[in-house]
Each structure stands twice: as C-alpha cells, then as structure tokens.
Amino acid sequence: MIKTNTFQNILILIxxxxxxTACNQEEKQQQKYQNQIGDTPYNFNLDTKNFxxxxxLNTLHKxxxxxxxxxxxxxxxxxxxxxxxxxQYKTYNGYFIIRFVVNxxxxxGRYRMEVLDENFxxxxxxxxxxxxxxxxxxxxxxxxxxxxxxxxxxxxxxITIKITNGQIQLV
Amino acid sequence: MKIIIKTLFFLFSALIFSQENCFIYPExxxxxxxxxxxDKAITYQQGSKESQLIFDEAIATAPNFxxxxxxxxxxxxxxxxxxxxxEILNNAVELxxxxxxxxxxYWYWQYQNHNLCIKDLETYYALPKAYLQFTPGGEKDMRxxxxxxxxxxxxxKKAIKTIEDCIATYKTEDDIGLSDYHTLAILYIKIKxxxxxxxxxxxxxxxxxxxxxxxxxxxxxxxxxxxxxxxKIQFNKALLKFQEDNYYSNPNAGFKAYKIDVExxxxxxNSL
Numbered sequence: 001m002i003k004t005n006t007f008q009n010i011l012i013l014i015x016x017x018x019x020x021t022a023c024n025q026e027e028k029q030q031q032k033y034q035n036q037i038g039d040t041p042y043n044f045n046l047d048t049k050n051f052x053x054x055x056x057l058n059t060l061h062k063x064x065x066x067x068x069x070x071x072x073x074x075x076x077x078x079x080x081x082x083x084x085x086x087x088q089y090k091t092y093n094g095y096f097i098i099r100f101v102v103n104x105x106x107x108x109g110r111y112r113m114e115v116l117d118e119n120f121x122x123x124x125x126x127x128x129x130x131x132x133x134x135x136x137x138x139x140x141x142x143x144x145x146x147x148x149x150x151x152x153x154x155x156x157x158x159i160t161i162k163i164t165n166g167q168i169q170l171v
Numbered sequence: 172m173k174i175i176i177k178t179l180f181f182l183f184s185a186l187i188f189s190q191e192n193c194f195i196y197p198e199x200x201x202x203x204x205x206x207x208x209x210d211k212a213i214t215y216q217q218g219s220k221e222s223q224l225i226f227d228e229a230i231a232t233a234p235n236f237x238x239x240x241x242x243x244x245x246x247x248x249x250x251x252x253x254x255x256x257x258e259i260l261n262n263a264v265e266l267x268x269x270x271x272x273x274x275x276x277y278w279y280w281q282y283q284n285h286n287l288c289i290k291d292l293e294t295y296y297a298l299p300k301a302y303l304q305f306t307p308g309g310e311k312d313m314r315x316x317x318x319x320x321x322x323x324x325x326x327x328k329k330a331i332k333t334i335e336d337c338i339a340t341y342k343t344e345d346d347i348g349l350s351d352y353h354t355l356a357i358l359y360i361k362i363k364x365x366x367x368x369x370x371x372x373x374x375x376x377x378x379x380x381x382x383x384x385x386x387x388x389x390x391x392x393x394x395x396x397x398x399x400x401x402x403k404i405q406f407n408k409a410l411l412k413f414q415e416d417n418y419y420s421n422p423n424a425g426f427k428a429y430k431i432d433v434e435x436x437x438x439x440x441n442s443l
Contacts, residue, residue, distance in 0.1 A: 037218040038250040061218060061250060073429050095282065099251045120257055120284065158251030162283055171283045 036061055038156050040101060040110040051109030059101060059154045065146035066102045066157040074142070076170040079161070082136050089129050089166035093118050096125070096133045099158040102143040108157075111137060125163075133161060191238045205233035209242050218246030237266035241274065248278050268294070273304040273313045280423070285320040292317040311423050312337055315354055319425035322358055331358045349379045350421050357388050357426050360395065368392040381419040383412035384428035390436060403440050409433045 038061055053059060068075040097114040113134055117123035137159070146155035160171035193206035212225035226243035229236065240263035247256030257278070263271040276291035292313060295301055304313045314337035322330035334355045341347055352375035359368035372389045375382075390405035412418050413430045421427075 033220040033223055035220050036216075037223065037246045037252065063250070071429070073431055095253075095284075097251050097253055114252070114254055116254055118284070119287070120253060120282075122254055156250065160251070160253075160282055169283070171281075 038099065040099065040112060040156070042110070046112075047110055051107060052103065053101065053154045054104035054152075055154060059156060060146045060148060061156050062146065062148065063155070063157045065148050065153070066155040067144040068140070069142035069144060072170070075140070075159075078140060078142075079136055079170055080168060082139065083168045084132065085166050085168075086128070086132075088126060089163070092125060092129060092163055092166050094123050094125055094163055095120070095171075096130070096161040096163070097158055098134065098137050098161065099156065100137065101154055101156055102145045103154045104145050104152045106143050106145050108137075108140065108143050129163075201233035202236045205229040205236040205239055208232065209239050213242060218250060222246075235266055237263040237271065240266070241271055253278070253282060269298055269300055269302075272298075274307065276313065277306055277316065280316050280320060283323070285323045288320045289317065289324075292320070306423055308422055310349060310421075312348055312351070315348065315351060316423065318358070319354065319423075322361065322425065327358055327362045331355065331362070334358065344378075347378050349419065350375070350382060350424070352378060353382055353385050353388075353421070354425065356385075356392070360388055360392050363395060365392045365395040368395075379419060381412070381415075381417070382421045383409045383418050383430075383433070384421060384424065384426075385409075386412060387428040387433050387436070388426075390433075394436070394440075399440055399443065403437065406433050406436045406440070410437070 039059070095116040095118075097116070098111060099113070100108050100111045102108050111134060113130065115123050115125045115130060143157075146153040148155075162169045162171050191206055191209065193203055193210060196203035196206055206229075208225050208229035212222040212229065215222040215225070223243065223246075226239050229239035230243070233239070240259050244256045244260035244263065247253075247259065257275070260271065260275055260278075264275050272291045272295040276288045276295065279285075279288035279291060295304075296314070296317070305311060306313065306316065315334055318330045318333035318337070321327075321333060334351070338347065338351055338355070352371050356368045356371035356375060359365070359371060369389065369392050372385055372392065375385055386405045386409035390402045390409065393399075393402035393405060409428070410430070410433050413433065
C-alpha cells in the first residue's frame, strides 16, 4: 500500500514537472518566433502610449506600400536638412536601419533601430548620433499608410541611413 | 509584346532560381528530408512563424543543406533585419558559393555597400562554373549590377567595360535586357562621351521605350553637346512618359531620375 502511494506520488511529480517544462519551452518558443518576422509589440520602455494601431492583428509587412508625401526625394531632403553634423561624427562610417509602423491615421510609432558598421557587423555608434538619427525619424510627419487591395492598413516600414565620414545618405 | 515576353522570361528565370529539385537527393537522406521540409515551409506565408519553425527543422535535419538557410534568410533581409538575415545567408554562401554569392551581392547592392557587392561578384565571376545570374526580380543580369557598383565608386572605365563585355556575350539582340543599353548610355554620359551615349540610348529604344529616365538622360547628353533644342524635346518626352500609368520603373537602376529632375532641367532651359 505504501509502495503504491510512493509510486503514485512520483508519477504525479513527473507529470507536474513535464507540464511545467513544456510550458517553459512553449514560452521560450513564443519569445523566439513572432507570428511574423518584424512584428513589433508595444514596449513600455521604448514606445509612447498614445500611438495605437488600428488593427494590431493585421499589420501589413509590405514596406513599399508605406509611402512618404512627395516621395523619396522629399524624404531625403527632409532628413538631410535636419541632420546636424557634429565634429565628433566626422570619422564615423556605418549604417542605421530604422524600423517603425505607420498606422491607418498616418501616425508613426514603435521605432526600432539596428546599428551596423561598414561590413554589416553590429556596431556601437556614438550614443548622441544614435539618438539624433532616431529623433530625425520621429519628427517626420508625412507618412502615408498602406492602401492595399482596396483596404486601408497599418504597415511596417524600414529605412536605411548610410553614414560616410559623418555625412548622411538615404539608402 | 517584346517587353511582355521578356518580362515573363525573366519572371520564369526568377522562379527557377527560387526552387530546388528535391528528387536529386537520395530518398530518405537528410538533404531530401530538409528539401521537402523547405518545400512545405514555402507554402506558408513568407516570414510567418510556421514557415520559420519548419526552416529551423530543416536546418537541424541537414545542417549542410544550403537552401534552408537561403529560404530562412529572405524575410529577414526583406524586412530590415539585415544583420540577422546575413548571419543566416552566410551559411548558404559558404556551403554553395556558386548558387548564393550573387544573392548576397544583390543585398549588398541594395544597401549600397558597393565594396562588398564588388567583392562577392568578382569572386563569383572568377569561379570556373559561374553561370548567368539575374537580380531576384529577374530584370537585370548581375554583371550589370557589378558594372553599376564600379560606377558608384566612380570607376567608370571598369564599369563600362564590364557592361560592354556583358552585352557582347549575348548571342542575339533578343537576349538584351530591358535596360542594358540604358545603363550603358548613362555611363557614357558620366564620362562625357555624349555621342556614344546618344547612339547607345537610341539602341535602348529599339529594346524598350518605356523608361522615362532614358529620355531624361538622352536630354542630358544633348545638353552636354550644347544642343539645347533637342535636349528640351527629350526632357518633355520624359515628362510625358512619367505621366503614363504603365511606364517601366527600371528596378535597380543605380542612377534614377525623378520627375522633379526633369522639371528642373526644363525650367533651367526655359530660363536660358
């Protein structure tokens, strides 16, 4: 009788352990794989609360459909004009890839940035420069949300900035 | 009609490039299994969790099977995760340089890293079994991209030679790409060889008349020869072409012209 109880307890323990291990693995998998590569959920530490997606379950991952009023020329002009070259950036070379979402009200948010060196390795650009580049994007106000197959969408976009000897260039 | 046939041909080429024949691998081999997994993965939406999970399973099944890495990398590269995408793609390039060097070079080109683009393409074309490869959209021979990359580094002499040599390898006029002469003509303008530029751009019109930029650059060539009357005619043609709904956008142009560039030239000539 005692032996049976001990066996039952061990079985229960194994079941409980297996259950929690499975949950943990599922959680890890959830962290590693997003529903779509590039999905950018709200992050309390990075994002403004006011920015909302119109349909968070159906955000378009087709960057060509997110446009800027006046086209690439206008976007380039605005970025170049607002970029302030500081003397400490003059030797800097590398890339900034800025990703964000434009919602159906043409507001932009959820900015994320990847900083790479000339050989596309992760890089440590000067913090001030990183902040400046990100702010350049946050001040752009003429985004146009995607209109795709006769439907309005929120849409993901990314823009690449190349810095050569401190000079900015839109890729 | 010629353009439609060529476009269909290029799209077909691009489709072939993106597919792998699983039957060339022995039955029950890890490569065959990985290949079949990739075939399954690409039935899901690109970049979806479902597809990524299957690509990872394929990689775990056959770590030396290059196609899994290539397929897994594509959505990362398309969505601005360049570092992550290249990390994955590098495995494919290492395993099968003949098949994937050009694709990586294409992304280097896209991100305007002309040094790395040239390095990969020079490596590729030095391979004994290098074959004809196109941009993923199928519209340009990769030798044009190599030429354009040289041009971006102001090495116009090498750029022109690369594209001239490329065109010379075509067996018939029908093999000429939709923007090959256009690209070459622009390079002649860059070195101020306006006569050759005009001659080459007129050859472009025998292949494809639908790039607005062609008329813009032809206008620039005439302007370079101080023939302002003809220059204005060409700029106006460019403007009209930009107003058409179905003009050819010429992807990977390298030297793109915009409507505002044309308008600026017309205004400048009007003020003379």
